[in-house]
Amino acid sequence: MSTNPQILLDQVAQAFEQQDYRTATQILKQLWQAHPENPWVQLYRARLYEVGGNLEAATQVYRQLLQNITIPKLITQARQGLQRVEDLEKAQRQTAIAQVTAAPDQAEPGILVLEAIELEQRQEAAKTLSRIIGIDVYTARVHIPNRGWRIYRMGPIGEMAFYGKQLQENGLPAFWVPVSSLEKLQVFQVHYLQDYEPQAVVICQNSEGQVGNLTFNWSEVSQLVEGHLPIFEQVLETDILRKGSERQRKSETQDFVLVCDLHLPQRNCVLRFCDRTYDFHQGIDFTPNHSDVQTTLRIHWNTLLNFLKQQVSDKPVYHDFSPFAETAIEFPHLLKQLDPKFYLMGQDDSPWNPAFHIYSSLAFFRNRR
Incomplete structure (x- = not known):
């Protein structure tokens, strides 16, 4: 057998043309042992x-070649190989998605959510997301949240589950929830806390406006979700540096509505506390030190919130609503579709209200999977 690598490379090329992959493998094994740095061998x-179905490994080698070589003919073949792999992966994804969404219950709308990862893992995670979804690495990196969660995409729940499982299997934290689950989750707007031991009793209102009491054990609470929802007001703004300039209306954040949800998964419901709708003059007194001195709403709320956290101190608290909401507003159709389950005077059109309901509902169903 000749030791001239070019002769062996020609034999490999001929074997590929004849689809004789067994011969190609045998010759390449020799070449790889003797000339592993040869770009044609690579x-x-x-x-x-590629032909063996190891598309991830093929993609990695093709990309390394494109980064390191300057031979025009080899560059062309590496690009063609990479394109073949991408086309094949796309076809495989489409086939798999068509299969998993064939069942009626897998075709309903769903949400795929990405979770934040450590900074040092982001580059590798971007490559994984790029490969699984079929997008470029830069775009993939932008979509991975720095903190909390991000709604990545909407589509048939079967498709969202298909992508989500692949992401999880490759070390990327993700989860998926049907939109119908968010719509059906029962939320009670708490008017006030009437008692807290031996059981908690709240006076609350359901989505139909009916008021009643609900008794529960603190041990039933699985988690707590906090949110600060901005209150926007229209203000007139004039540029005093420009003569004859007209006034322009501009939305500015004037304050924040504070919301806290307690999740009761065994009852499939949420208790929603809100500083603007909670009646601090009823039920348990949350005035600091039970003083008669008039206190502000924020102080009352902080006292109530600290009390709730003490009762469920061993349970997780979700408080990354703001970064989540900033990405959730990129899905206006979803925000308009969902009832936020609570209403504030003059804030009916605010996207932050349904965004909080989505955030809390996602936390509810994420931990029930």
Whole structure:
């Protein structure tokens, strides 16, 4: 057998043309042992990965070649190989998605959510997301949240589950929830806390406006979700540096509505506390030190919130609503579709209200999977 690598490379090329992959494998094994740095050896190795179905390995070698070589003919073949792999992966995804969404219950709308990862893992995670979803690495990196969660996309729940499972299997935290689950989750707007031991009793209102009491044990609470929802007001703004300039209306944040949800998964419901709708003159007194001195709403709320946290101190608290909401508003159709389950005077059109309901509902169903 000749030791001239070019002769062996020609034999490999001929074997590929004849689809004789067994011969190609045998010759390449020799070449790889003797000339592992030869870019043509690497190219044919990538092609073997490709025809063998190891598309991830083929993609990695093709991309490394494109980064490191300057030979025009080899660059062309590496690009063609990478394109073949991408086309094949896309076709495989479409086939798999068509299969998983064929069942009626897998075709209903769903949400795929990405979770934040450590900074040092982001680059590798972006490559994984790029490969699984079929997008470029830069775009993938932008979509991975720095903190909390991000709604990545909407589509048939079967498709969202298909992508979500692949992401999880490759070390990327993600979860998916049907939109119908968010719509059906029962939320009670708490008017006030009437008692807290031996059981808690709240006076609350359901979505139909009916008021009643609900008794529960603190041990039933699985988690607590906090949110600060901005209150926007229209103000007139004039540029005093420009003569004859007209006044312009501009939305500015004037204050924040404070909301806290307690999740009761065994009852499939949420108790929603809100500083603007909670009646601090009824039920348990949350005035600091039970003083008669008039206190502000914020102080009352902080006292109530601290009390709730003390009762469920061993349960997780979700408080990354703001970064989540900033990305959730990129899905206006979803925000308009969902009833926020609570209403504030003059804030009916605010996207932050339904965004909080989505955030809390996602936390509810994420931990019930």
